[in-house]
Amino acid sequence: MTQEIKIALDVMGGDHGPSTVLEGADLSCKRYPEIRYILHGEPDQVLPELNKFENLQSKSDFKPCDVSIAMTDKPSQALRRGRWRSSMWNALEDVKETRAAVMVSAGNTGALMAMSKFCLRMMPGVERPALAAVWPHLYGESIVLDVGANIGADSDQLVDYALMGSAMSRSLFSHDEPTVALLNIGSEEMKGLEEIREAGRKLKKNNLSSLRYVGFVEGNDLGQGIADVIVTEGFTGNIALKSAEGTARQFRQNLYHEMSRTLVLKIGSFFVKSAFQKLQTKMDPRKMNGGVFLGLNGIVIKSHGGTDSEGIASAIDVGRNMAANQLQKKIAYDLDQAKFDVIEPQKAI
Structure with a gap:
């Protein structure tokens, strides 16, 4: 039996609203039945749309948020306004607290990067993340x-x-x-x-x-x-x-x-x-949607904000595959192994 993979999803991210994000999530969990979701969003916008997807609803827990991060927010604004209150931050917290293996968002890239670094921190030995x-x-x-x-x-x-x-x-x-x-x-x-x-x-x-x-x-x-x-x-x-x-x-x-x-x-x-x-x-x-923020203490997937439901599903698929194939362990191993592979400069005699 395939092991369950929990994905924290920022339903408020993206240009087209919760309906597109939820439709993409529904597509992905039909492809990968082992996926379970923790959905984060504003109740009045998310719940009416979620009721349209019976299968998705049965595989999801919903967590309400107070605010959403706008695509126009600067990273500093997003951190001040959205920490501990927004769908983006709360989804990252799920990864930090190991309630979810992956976080996926189609929201503001700069805000997602700033929040990810602040919430999850960098892996030992990594100075900057990469997308x-x-x-x-x-x-x-x-x-x-x-x-x-x-x-x-x-x-x-x-x-x-x-x-x-x-x-x-x-x-x-x-x-x-x-x-x-x-x-x-x-x-x-x-x-x-x-x-x-x-x-x-x-x-x-x-x-x-x-x-x-x-x-x-x-x-x-x-x-x-x-x-x-x-x-x-x-x-x-x-x-x-x-x-x-x-x-x-x-x-x-x-x-x-x-x-x-x-x-x-x-x-x-x-x-x-x-x-x-x-x-x-x-x-x-x-089909290639879903950039991975590498170097963080957790898997964070950034989807294009303007994509449709198929693009959202592709981003979620990438996150599922990264978790299933233990991306974080492989990165940690490679970084640690590189310390032994490095050729030290010859010391003067």
Whole structure:
């Protein structure tokens, strides 16, 4: 029998309100019957919608909150106004107190990061968390991090990201020794910022046992499947992520426009319809929704605020998989093991 997994869900997060979040939760628990929810939200908005989902209702406990964190709130405002009162904070508290294995929110990213760090704290040896995303490529998926948790990173932080991304790759895709690359402006070792070059030297020199470092990759390599884990800092990673999502939408819109331009093209599109559907599924951002905040003392999943119920379900699925595959234990082990793998500099005699 599959072990029960409890997920604390911020029902008030997202652009489309509780109905979309609850519909996504219902989809996910139908895919994974072992999921149980602790739902957090304002009663007058959540309970009428929850009554529409009989199966979800039977697998959920509801906890009311006093306030919700707005998408426009600054992190400092959210901390002052929402601590111990908001759906976001209360869901994080469930993870902190081990009432839930995972917290999922489609709410304000900055507020979620600030609250997560304040409530859950960082894992020993980790200075900054990273937001990791699943990225489709020609042969499957890879992990890309950081995609927006922090602006800038030094070489030690990039090495931490490599270790945490490797643990996530092993948890999500069962890779025994994930390949890791650093995102750079060129593949040559003399190119790029000093922090990136230094991180590359450290990863190459220390030969960490939990991963296999394969060097630098460029932006046009992200979809080629060159590495299981691609590491960058949050500013660059966020731009790359949103550029890729925008390009996928543009490609899909242009394709549909061109294939419906003439009768001949419409007839031709009928015969390749199944191929187009498979391509759309593979490049559907909703299927890859659910960024993981790595480095915290608990699993926190950030969903896109503007996604639909299928996207919410995908984010919850990611959280379920991370808990089922013991992500936190793998990260802690890799960080601890890295201390023994590091090659100490030779002391002068």
